[in-house]
Amino acid sequence: TDTSSAPADAAPDAKNLTIGVSNLGKNFPFPAAIVGGIDEKAKELGVKLVQVDAQGTAEKQANDVQDLIGQKPSGVLLLPVDSGVATGLADQLKTAGIPTVAVASQVGDPAGRKIEDVYPGLVALVTQAEVKAGRIAGELAVEALPSGGKVAIVEGTAGFAEVKTRSAEFLAPAQAKGVDLTVVARQPGDWVPDKAQSACQNILAAHPDVALIYNQSDDMAVGCSKAVKAAGSKAKVIGVGGSKLGVEGVSGGDIYGTVCYKPKDMGALALQVLYDQLTGAKKRDAEFVTYDTPGITKANVADCAPQW
């Protein structure tokens, strides 16, 4: 982990820096919060931002990057819509000679590339480790069900990389500790609370004895917790994200636990990394930069000040 920062006046041309931000979509709260962090940091550092917004589609992001290159920014923060698609974009930016930091999502197929193995040509990748977050959620699950039980998973929209990464090591802690967690249902909640609520209603109807439901995002955990309550089930609900709703749910007791993401800090950190690169304060080459994503339950809820 690297959180070092250089003084704002490290380089003489610091005030003339124009940094392009290719955002995956401000209509999604998580990237919107990252961009919020970038904005604040940019004011602090006095750099100018050119922001383009992909509205959640990879093909728009390809156009955005093309338009950004046309404006010849000093560096680019790339928040990929899709990790695989982002490799082509990173290549283009590299060809154009623009230093690039990837933020929030890996560049390169997550199935074939470890997250720490940063795509060559990038200055750095600043992100939370998704697979690890899933593992932390798994630790929460073991904590919640020390003697094991039936588990359901509510996934995001099929086709998102997070659907795989956040589940990849979810069961690992249980296996390590010899706790028997049996996944009886695995259904999509499409990242949104209403669909997750329906999915949980239905899962509980089919498996009234489910003891824990792991939702791949806090939004879905919130929706799911309503279904659990309405059904009078004792199932514990776990989310990922540390969003305002999720943290409220944890402190209110509706949600057992979540994994604390800090998008604002991450955005600020990413801009700092790029700034350091451009000013020469600290040069990096394909470095993996991350921050801590602790598991949160009612016991330590104060440790996670929600940033989105």
Add this chain to the structure above:
Amino acid sequence: MTEPLLELTDVTKTFPNGTRALRGVSLRVAPGTVHGLVGANGAGKSTLIKVIAGVHPPTTGTLTWRGIGRTWRDPGAARRAGLATIHQHIPLVPALSVLENVFLDRGGFRRTPAGRRAEFADLVDRLGYPVDPDALVGDLPIGARQMVAILQALAAGAELVVMDEPTASLSEGERRIVFDAVRRLSGQGTAFLYISHFLDEILELTGHVTVLRDGRVVLDDPTAAVDEEILVRSISGRELQAAEAVPALVPERSAPVRLDVAGLSSPGRLADVSFQVQAGEVLGLAGLLGSGRSEILAAVFGDDPAATGTIRVEDRRIHAHRRGFGGDRGPRDAVAAGIAYVPEDRVRQGLHVDLPLWQNVSLPYLASYSRGGAVPRVDSERAQTRRAVGDLGIVAAGIETTPAQLSGGNAQKVAFAKWLYGDAKVWLLDEPTAGVDVGAKADLLGLVRRLAADGKAVVVVTSEFEELLAVCSRVLVVRRGRVVAERTAAETSEEELMMLAQGLGTPAVRDAG
């Protein structure tokens, strides 16, 4: 003279495309009278009644209704003021039932209040035309739709009923029904403004007649003061034979058979229809509304998926290789075999109302206008269309106009013109003269004779028995999907055809069923 119910003064109407349809028309309709309005196709009759009904605002001029100057905000305003109109294009809602269409303009709270069915039954009784109140209008043939439109106008209980060619798609029997209704109601005080191309109707029915020519009033007299000749002259502006009394061509016995229909059946529609048409012959189909005449033509053309039987065009069997005759294969084979078909519902079946005239005219034989069959020669399409406009006397601003901008009769001529310059050997004409004015009707009938003279085989369906007798050499009478009698034109009369069509055969009937 009594205070007129409706008075128009110096009404003009210029369409956005520059067409001046009305050039200063003044007209007075007295209460309780039947007022006739006649004129050639495109003279401006429909435009005039649209102005009266509040469909088009006049460009200039005034409209006085019951002594008060009015500007209708919309057609509803005219209707509420007591002025019901039957438009030429029969605007009804296809997806609603007959009952709901008839009472479409009714307010109130309940959709079908108690007593509405009784009111409908009453109305139907008064008109003397039975129609299923629950049938969907979209399923009705055009003649039945026309009757529903008439019911709708009568149901409004209006003081003035405007009728734009109400009988154009009706056969003799239904026409009588309409006449009787008009007479009865006018006797009870309802005024009528009655448009028709049938001058006998005008002379028989109306008390006053106005003739329009090129958007101007050229005659405005009590009917008693005019006769057919005077009317014809003022309509066309020239001397003209009303209906040519030329005897129909009788083909030589040895002339080859061009169309041979044997055992044509279609469940619920047609039963065992067989006939032959020789080169040079015009065969007529007579029958009542819904008797199945149109269905025979449609089946021969390959537009009836349920039809069975054999059809030969000059010894070549068509529609044989399929279960039914339907889909788009049927018509394609028919066209390829040399059949031309003018369907009865020109808007739905015969025209592309938003394509220019020349693209409408060239469509059936497009390949023949094209280089390599693939790239149409626009110049020759246009030239051919200009020729059709001349040949058929189509009144249009030019060949770039669309059928949507034509008067009813002129649109009908376009539907005919489509087939004119191909090399069809067999012609199927379903009401080819519906809505066509006297002058043009004579021209069209002349054209049919010329087709026959050129060795074509022609089958004509027309609801005017007089016209059938004038142009056909032989007539088949159709009733309930069967051919019930056959007559040569020379040996029958309108009266006999009427009797046969109604199933009141004379002892001499040769039953074909």
Add this chain to the structure above:
Amino acid sequence: MPAERRWPESLKLSRAGVVYALVALVAVLTVASAAQGRAPYLDPMNVSNILDQTALLGILAVSTTIVLISGNFDLSIGSVAALGAALCLSLIGPIGFWPAFGVALATGALVGLFNGVVVQFVGINAFIVTLGTMTGVRGLVLIVTDGRTVTPPTGDGANALRAIDAGRWITPNLYLVAGIALLLFAGWRLWTRRSIGVRDAALRSKAVLVPGIAGIVLVAASPVLIFTVQLTQRTTYLLVLVAVAAWVLRFTTVGRRLYATGGNPEAARLAGVAVNRYKVLAFVLNGTAAAFVGVLYSARIGSINPTGLTGYELTALAAAILGGTALFGGVGSVLKSLAGALILVTLKNGFNILNLGANWQGLIEGLVLIVAAAMYTVSTRRPTVRATTE
């Protein structure tokens, strides 16, 4: 047309195909779920869940049906619903729940009015206009929320919000209800047939006996066979809306004029129907219903995020069209649209119950959609035989 003919007519496959498709789907799911050894698919709890999950979509399907009948098209309702939710949630704090609710509905109505006026009076294609408002209103949502998830402040306002969706109502035993209904029906038949002569005795006895006996059996069995469903408040809203809309469309002049407006605007106008007013009002209704759905959504979830309710418009359209509503106006039934919505929801519910893998759900959903539509399209097709009347 005699009553005993009209009733079965509306139950014919060609008339109520979507209902049969729904029944077929439920049957398949019941068998599949039994084969997997799960609780009966149609147990009261799952039925309650399905109804609850249909509520919001169902409301939109109903109002979308009305727009379609009027001969228009509305893609904006997903965005409008999100805007309604965002406005209501962000205004509860400053101005309290009921005013916020009012603002949300008024805004929905206003967007509908805008759609209607632009479509009818400027004359732009409804597809492009409502695609424009869909995009623009979604933009407004983004502005109102600034990209964040909005939650209401805790307190009276939030409680009032929750209250509009919190109720639950347990039905009486539906076997008993059905039994009583059948008995009443038999009685009514007996009464209406009083005057029919002897030659109808056989028919009469069947028409009365069948429902009568069925009713007695059901009532007798009701102490043992128990089926009570829990209706959530939003389900109740849906049922009330469906009932009112179906009644208005079917039994009032407004309904006739709306169908006429969509079926042939020119004919309607010539008959004095205020065509523009009907078309505009349909949009207004749709916008208002969408905002209401947004508020219900936020009451249920307690929050709205900027992308919430995206794509609802297509699902509502699919429900309506699955229910046989024509895309081009003049034809449609809110009851059948409800059945269409139930098909879509039941399918997803079935996926969850059967735990079908996410990768396979799309393929199956697509196929079911087409098969369901095919099931009754094939049977609705114009009968080859037309009766000859003269």
Add this chain to the structure above:
Amino acid sequence: MPAERRWPESLKLSRAGVVYALVALVAVLTVASAAQGRAPYLDPMNVSNILDQTALLGILAVSTTIVLISGNFDLSIGSVAALGAALCLSLIGPIGFWPAFGVALATGALVGLFNGVVVQFVGINAFIVTLGTMTGVRGLVLIVTDGRTVTPPTGDGANALRAIDAGRWITPNLYLVAGIALLLFAGWRLWTRRSIGVRDAALRSKAVLVPGIAGIVLVAASPVLIFTVQLTQRTTYLLVLVAVAAWVLRFTTVGRRLYATGGNPEAARLAGVAVNRYKVLAFVLNGTAAAFVGVLYSARIGSINPTGLTGYELTALAAAILGGTALFGGVGSVLKSLAGALILVTLKNGFNILNLGANWQGLIEGLVLIVAAAMYTVSTRRPTVRATTE
């Protein structure tokens, strides 16, 4: 109709409104970007970018236009494009690029055939059928990709894939080209007017002189004023497709019959047009074009994500309808659809160039969509009273 009248006719606002809307939009963006002190909006690089970004959408807008003209509707193309990409990418390894390419196109054609056959021969509404294939084919994409982003193995196959999209072509100086074109045009006018009498001398001199002088000025200035645009290979595909489609639609019997089919299928059928064939083929073409777009997409991006190209169908429909294509058949022009696509792309490009905040983009985009459509709808509007013919 004389030649000098026909040319301006097609340039009238009511005929080419979408082009004027595009010009207006570009003008606004140029001024706004100058006001912000940025590089000229219309500099060659940005023009190249816009063309490049329009390529895929433009191809789909063209084929969608053809389906719309034929009187149908296709929502499945976004999914089909993704399937094409997924198939091509996952098959490159096992069977090599060209066979994989063939499989992708064939699959696209097959889905189109399925749509067409179900719509035409089973008779189900195109909206529901293609919504079904949209959902189902997206499901297939998930199955093929197993929910992961697919990248091709490096090697010959990947190179061949890149090669179909890698070319670039630099145009000659467009000022020179335009100057020469104007001179040729002036010459042609002079030649066609040889025979016109004295009374047309004034007209003739204007008609010849204006383009003549403009041409000379441009040619003279061309050594100084230089404007060369880089056309990427996909832009070239688009331009070729547009040219071919426009020619076929406008000048061949196929085009004429297609319009007739969509305008009034019944009348076309009764004139001997193979209506079903035209309608089905339009779907097949659309499916094939979509798969081709998918392959180009994967060549450009180097991978396909399972949710990639979602929503493209709506954007392509919007482009076509913005270009004046009717939703219900018989009317449409691929050139104007291209202009529609350019409007949509230019708008987003403009947002990027002007650095407009993401929050405001949706609202502005929605408004521009409506205003662009209004701009020429108002001028095309049918007289308040619809023409009524029988």
